[in-house]
Amino acid sequence: MLFTFVKSIVRTLFRVRLTGSVHQPLQKRTLFVANHTSLLDGILMALFLPVRTTFLVHTDVLSNPLYRFLLKGADHFAVDPANPLSLKTIIRLLEEDKSIVIFPEGRITLTGGLMKIYDGAAFVAARTNADVVAIHLDGPSVSKFSYLAGRNPRIWFPQVTMHFLPVCKITMPDGSSARERRKALGEEMRRILQHAVFAGRKSRTLFGRFMDAVELHGRRTIIAEDIQSTTVQDSSGKPMERKHFVKQSYGDILQSTLGVARIVSKISSPGERAGVLLPNSTGTAAVVLGLSCAGRLPAMLNFSAGPEGLQNALVASDTKIILTSRRFIELGKLQGLIDALQGVTIYYMEDLKSQFTWGDKLWLKGYAMRFPRRIEAAASTTDAAVVLFTSGSEGKPKGVVHTHNSLLANIAQVNAVADFSPADKFMVCLPLFHSFGLTAGMLLPLFTGCQVFFYPTPLHYRIIPEIVYDKRATVLFGTSTFLGNYAKFAHPFDFSSLRYVVAGAEKLSATVRTTWIDKFGIRVMEGYGITETAPVLAVNTPMAFKPGTVGSLMPGIEHRLESIPGIDMGGMLHVKGPNLMAGYMLYSKPGVISAFDSDMGPGWYNTGDVVTVDADGFVAIQGRAKRFAKLAGEMVSLEVAESIAHAASPGCTHAAIACPDSAKGEIIVLFTTDGELTLSQLSGKAKELGLPNIAVARRISVVAAIPLLGTGKTDYVKLSSSVATV
Secondary structure, eight states: HHHHHHHHHHHHHHHHHHETTTTTTOOOSEEEEEEBBBBTHHHHHHHHHSOOEEEEEEETGGGSSSHHHHHTSSSSEEHHHHHHHHHHHHHHHHHHHEEEEETTSSSSSSSSSSSOOOOOHHHHHHHOEEEEEEEEEEEEBBTBBBOOOSSSSOEEEEHHHEEEOOBBBOOOOSSSSHHHHHHHHHHHHHHHHHHHHTTOOOOOHHHHHHHHHHHHHHSSSSSEEEEEEEEEEEESSSEEEEEEEEEHHHHHHHHHOOOOOHHHHHSTTTEEEEEEEOOHHHHHHHHHHHHTOOOOOOEOOOTTTTHHHHHHHHHTTTTOEEEEEEHHHTTTTTTTHHHHSSSSSEEEEEHHTOOOOOHHHIIIIIHHHGGGGGTTTOOOOSHHHHHHHHOTTTTSSSSEEEEHHHHHHHHHHHHHHHHOOOOOOOEEOOOOSSSHHHIIIIHHHHHHHHHEOOOOOOTTHHOOOHHHHHHHHEEEEEEEHHHHHHHHHHHHHHTTOOOEEEEEEOOOOOHHHIIIIIIIOOEEEEEEEEEGGGSSSEOOOSOOOOSSSSOOOOOTTTEEEETTTTTTEEEEEEEETTTSSSSSEEETTEEEOOOOTTTHHHHHHEEEEEEEETTOBBEEEEEGGGGEEEEEEEEEEEHHHHHHHHOOTTTTTTTEEEETTTEEEEEEEESSSOTTOOHHHHHHHHHTTTTOOSSSOEEEOOOOSSSOOTTBBBOHHHHTTGGGGO
């Protein structure tokens, strides 16, 4: 009777929801594992698990009198993860066909994300052949009973969701030693809990997810900052630019978002695509969210693509209107680009703002700000949410259509493997038209409560380290090229506040990796993603890191490797998962979402990358399938040719392409900024590294700079077009 009463009270106060495989059949010998978020976790599990269980609690946690009180009346057993005798007791209980609850982290989280995973829970599961049910607890971490501090929200009665995963088994792995087997088991438990975190995500639209963050963190909370410039007169009366930082709260961005939604509803139709040609700024975030709120589809335009590339993107996506800023066009010297565009109507935000009537202002300050969720146009989470564009490094850019689900799934995947929290501050200089800049640089921090500083370009190599130092940023994203240049100009203390430095878009140079370790004491986390997967597919993290790889695949991603004739190591990577795009918009089929094909069957996508996946699930990129040269009948990776050049001349930049050759079919041409690099040096370095001589370039072309796309990737199309002059 008392149990039922307490359960009813807790269910009402915390609005407890049970989701997932709640009613699956269970055997008596069942091990329940869950993330440990607060002092409430034990009582929640005791009240809402489908069977009566024994709780295994860390001895340190039981030292808290409140936790001892909450567990009073429940079967529990104090354990020390470092004590082997504790494991023997757990094994004995399971062998007696008792169900047990374990929090494998061993302690309550201090970040809101997963902490270190002890291998004991996985070991006893494998030893006893017990059923394993993973549960994700969402909500208690923001309660008054958590251990979070600082900017983390803390409320008395947050909504609690308990998401149950299907029963799984953990088998004892092969290994030459007990230590290796225990390590492998711990990694398996980490993957299970990360998958539980991801699987417990909520289905939302982009605007709906933003509103969740606004309501949780509060409208007055400062969330974003950018740099803005105004024209003033100097002492002689001449105009001059003055730059200053501007902070924005959740309420400020919400108001701007609703204002954009009101304006675009007057100049466009529901479902219409609207090009976004704006820099990294809080205003751009409001435009993207405002378009989404109004039921329009933002098309993120690459202003560095040039007139032809931008026009091709507009044709592919059938975009007829563009939202931009006169100030941005003036400062970016982009008027020539605007003048060259055809078939589109340009709307300047300054002009649209001046057309905001008194009636619009009353609507915004009254009804809209009071009931913002009612403003959102009816939308399904499976509807298209944004159009991104491929880099165009291998041809005309394609429009990549992502749904609300695919974008939010990728954010949930990243949050499952990285412990980002409101205590973090993101330094975002990768462009928001880039998939990684949009998803990880803008949406993730806004939705997670992390502060974000938007900077308009990644190319200011002296300024960015100063801002990171001044703002005490903790997260920085970049390409290997960008990170290498930041390191050249940064003071050794500039990056002292950084917790995560993540490199993507191109292979991380060994020189860059070493420089960051030696100069700043920071381990750069290399990741891997493609626009079609929103974009993150794999990433190294402090909890799971392996040098020479791009990390392990995200939770919820299935993968298959397709063998390629002539390539012995690895195969073509095909992936399937909830973060996969809805389809392409092609130049040949303007505005039509075209399905993508894979030899693996429906729902699978061919990444075009040749990879290896080791026994621990870590992915190593061998190269793009299109970035292999066929030399005398043998397939050779152009990235290997580039790595030889980087090793021979680490202080310069290099890029390799394949050119037709009458004798060998193709040869490798190396473009380099090193005017003294010779073929004999390349051959000697290849021999020193143990790499085949066939991978050494046969021709060298010295250039002032390797051309880059706006995303930081090498512009191989431009290099290929210059081959005739080599």
